Amino acid sequence: MxxxxxxxxxxxxxxxxxxxxxxxxxxxxxxxxxxxxxxxxxxxxxxxxxxxxxxxxxNMEVLVADTFTAVVAAEMAEVAGIIEPYSSPTDRLAALIHTLVETGRDDVTAVWLDGWSLGRRSAPLATAVRGQMDAWQHLVLGVVEAGCSTGEFTASDPQTVAWHLLGMVDGLSAQGLVSYRDPAARGRLITDALEHALGLPAGALASPESAPAPTPAPAP
The missing domain is CATH 1.10.10 (Arc Repressor Mutant, subunit A)
Incomplete structure (x- = not known):
């Protein structure tokens, strides 16, 4: 044959x-x-x-860890680009929350879940997961600290608020993989908690104002 x-x-x-x-x-x-x-x-x-x-x-463990980092870092760069045009920390935070809980990100959420699960037995992957969690903490913390410096937020511990937000996003996004509740309901759980933690009025994080249009490049 x-x-x-x-x-x-x-x-x-x-x-x-x-x-x-x-x-x-x-x-x-x-x-x-x-x-x-x-x-x-x-x-x-x-x-x-x-x-x-x-x-x-x-070393396949290293390839898996590097792949995790590439996938997650690409999403974070995308989200950072989405929220950057907003001038108000409140609008940046609202845009960040709604971007992360919207549908269409299940593939990256699944990679996160696999990272936490497989990372229990893979030191390279565990290191990569912790590194990306720190990177996300840094991104969110920057938004929270900016709001505190302008007086929009009244959090006494921005680090904890950022960690709290990421923990809720991670948990509720995981629930979304099995279609538990709808994205809008999951989003309200996060915004309600953050509004309370940051001293914002109810509904302040319901949706961001429209982002300003990018400034056209000058003609050569």
Whole structure:
């Protein structure tokens, strides 16, 4: 019986091949979670042999950790870009909350959940998860501290408020993966708690004002 012959992978530079493997792992993680990032799945996505993936990524724990970081850091950069145009800390916080609890982010939420679960037995992944949690804490803390400095917020402990917000977002987003309650109800739980913690009137975080349009670049 004849066997199917795998087409030979096109020759690429080591840098190109390594980047291709990282991109393949990234796509696999978003489609199937970190659990799905294996030698075989990444090789199949890229169209190479598992041995070639192993050559460029000899430690799969490190590849999974790096993939987690890439997925989560990309989302944080996106969210930072969404809230940056708002001049008011209250509107930035409202935009951040509503962006994170809206539908369409289940793939990244699943990667977070896998990171916490798999990180129990993987030191590289646990380190990556803690690093990204700290990065998110820093982003949220910046918004809360800005509101405190302008007098919009009255929190006595901005660090705790930021941690509180992230804990609620993480927990309620996880519940959303199994369609527990609707996104609007989950969002209200967060905004109601944050309004109380920050001394804001009820409804202040219900929705942000429209973000200002970007300033057009000057003509050359």
């Amino acid at each position: 004849s066997r199917a012959v795998r087409p030979r992978a096109a020759r690429k530079s080591p840098e190109e091949r390594a980047a291709e493997i990282r991109a393949g792992a990234h796509d696999v993680a978003l489609e199937g979670g970190l659990w799905a990032v294996t030698l075989r799945s990444v090789a199949a996505r890229v169209g190479v042999t598992p041995a070639l993936v192993a050559h460029y990524q000899p």
